[in-house]
Amino acid sequence: MAQLEADPVVLPDDPGGGPEVQVDYPGYRSTRWRVAERPLVTLPEEFHALDGPVFGEDAIGELDNDLTRQHPGEPIGERITVTGRILDEDGRPIRGTLVEIWQANAGGRYRHEVDQHPSPLDPNFSGAGRCRTDSDGRYRFVTIKPGAYPWGNHENAWRPQHIHFSVFGRQFTQRLVTQMYFPGDPLMEYDPIATSVRDPKARALLVARFDLDTTQPEWALGYQWDIVLGRGGAGTTPLEDA
Amino acid sequence: MTLPRTPSQTVGPFYSIGLSRDPQNQLADPRDPAAVRLIGVLVDGQGAPIPDGMVELWDPAGRRWGRSGTDSEGRFSFVVTKPEPLPGEAPRFDVLVFARGLLKHELTRVYFPDETEANAADPVWPGLDEESRATLVAEAEDGALRFDIRMRGDRHTVFFAH
Numbered sequence: 001m002a003q004l005e006a007d008p009v010v011l012p013d014d015p016g017g018g019p020e021v022q023v024d025y026p027g028y029r030s031t032r033w034r035v036a037e038r039p040l041v042t043l044p045e046e047f048h049a050l051d052g053p054v055f056g057e058d059a060i061g062e063l064d065n066d067l068t069r070q071h072p073g074e075p076i077g078e079r080i081t082v083t084g085r086i087l088d089e090d091g092r093p094i095r096g097t098l099v100e101i102w103q104a105n106a107g108g109r110y111r112h113e114v115d116q117h118p119s120p121l122d123p124n125f126s127g128a129g130r131c132r133t134d135s136d137g138r139y140r141f142v143t144i145k146p147g148a149y150p151w152g153n154h155e156n157a158w159r160p161q162h163i164h165f166s167v168f169g170r171q172f173t174q175r176l177v178t179q180m181y182f183p184g185d186p187l188m189e190y191d192p193i194a195t196s197v198r199d200p201k202a203r204a205l206l207v208a209r210f211d212l213d214t215t216q217p218e219w220a221l222g223y224q225w226d227i228v229l230g231r232g233g234a235g236t237t238p239l240e241d242a
Numbered sequence: 243m244t245l246p247r248t249p250s251q252t253v254g255p256f257y258s259i260g261l262s263r264d265p266q267n268q269l270a271d272p273r274d275p276a277a278v279r280l281i282g283v284l285v286d287g288q289g290a291p292i293p294d295g296m297v298e299l300w301d302p303a304g305r306r307w308g309r310s311g312t313d314s315e316g317r318f319s320f321v322v323t324k325p326e327p328l329p330g331e332a333p334r335f336d337v338l339v340f341a342r343g344l345l346k347h348e349l350t351r352v353y354f355p356d357e358t359e360a361n362a363a364d365p366v367w368p369g370l371d372e373e374s375r376a377t378l379v380a381e382a383e384d385g386a387l388r389f390d391i392r393m394r395g396d397r398h399t400v401f402f403a404h
Contacts, residue, residue, distance in 0.1 A: 020249060020250070021345040021346055028343070030342050031344070032287075033393070034287070034292065035344060035345075036344075036393050036394065036399075036401040037401070040404075041374075041400055042402070042403050043366065050302060050303075051305075053307035089244050089247060090243065100260050102257065102259040110259060111259060112255075112258065114256065128260040128263060166261060172300040175338060176250060177252075177253050177257075177347060178248055178250055193251060193252060193345070194251075196251075201246075203249070205246060206248070227248045228246060228248050230247045
């Protein structure tokens with residue numbers, strides 16, 4: 001049994017898998033006892049969807065979106081900017097919404113007590129950032145490219161390089177937590193968290209684009225990644241944003 | 243034009259670096275005489291506590307929001323006052339559950355034990371059996387409200403499509 005559990009379950013791509021993750025994807029072993037019992041209950045039509053939550057600008061420090069300037073020295077690693085827009089499915093920008101990120105350092109180690117990967121912590125890197133989107137739905141972070149790291153999911157399992165994103169949207173029903181990956185990462189096809197998005201086209205939406213236009217000469221590589229939030233639950237009527 | 247939605251991914255085991263930097267579990271002033279602690283345990287389908295989970299509360303009427311990580315025994319806690327009801331509904335919080343192993347967050351609700359009549363008239367009630375309804379109602383316990391969340395198995399919490 002232990003041997004069976006150690007085997008990675010790699011399912012073939014499913015182009016018909018749809019835009020959603022497969023929440024009970026067997027390759028990601030931690031889903032087994034945690035994913036909520038299905039079927040889910042369908043809520044009655046909701047006519048009361050109110051905007052929110054709203055986060056004031058005062059909650060966010062000036063340097064909160066620059067992960068390279070939170071300590072006396074600069075972190076080790078490849079300096080990058082990650083920019084993009086938060087949009088709804090109609091392409092409208094989501095303004096003033098909170099975007100939070102967290103990530104491993106350049107060696108693939110998180111500043112977290114549970115992470116025991118034998119790669120050094122970087123005294124100049126905490127790995128957390130946040131900002132609010134501007135009037136065009138834009139966010140911007142300055143950070144370093146996170147390293148890949150091993151995890152215990154199966155034999156020789158490595159997470160591709162990624163940055164975690166948490167986004168709120170106009171309504172609580174639009175809430176999204178996801179991960180941004182980097183173009184050309186050879187680990188992605190072996191990673192059951194990424195491949196839990198069965199449709200390769202949908203999975204590609206998780207991959208940032210290298211962008212020479214936002215790459216700053218002699219300073220930082222630019223990556224561009226837009227996030228599209230759902231309308232927020234069947235039957236809800238989104239209110240126009242102010 | 244419809245843009246394809248960005249798929250969800252798990253918060254993973256290290257979310258607290260980014261999402262638990264500040265205490266954000268007070269939806270009400272603890273000095274408010276009406277304030278009460280809302281506490282619970284997040285458990286998996288084997289009854290084991292989930293120590294790397296996160297719970298978010300949203301008051302859809304008062305537009306109050308909060309989040310609490312779970313501790314090594316799966317416990318989370320909030321300070322709340324009962325939300326106003328939306329028209330035709332019972333007072334409630336929306337509850338989002340995040341954890342390592344959840345590729346997409348799950349949605350449930352917490353209703354109040356002293357609102358039996360309003361709960362019975364809530365639009366969600368007719369679609370649920372007694373046992374399922376019970377999983378959505380907090381219990382009064384030593385002056386606090388207790389709302390345990392069971393992801394799977396026996397007496398599992400009702401979760402909603404979203």
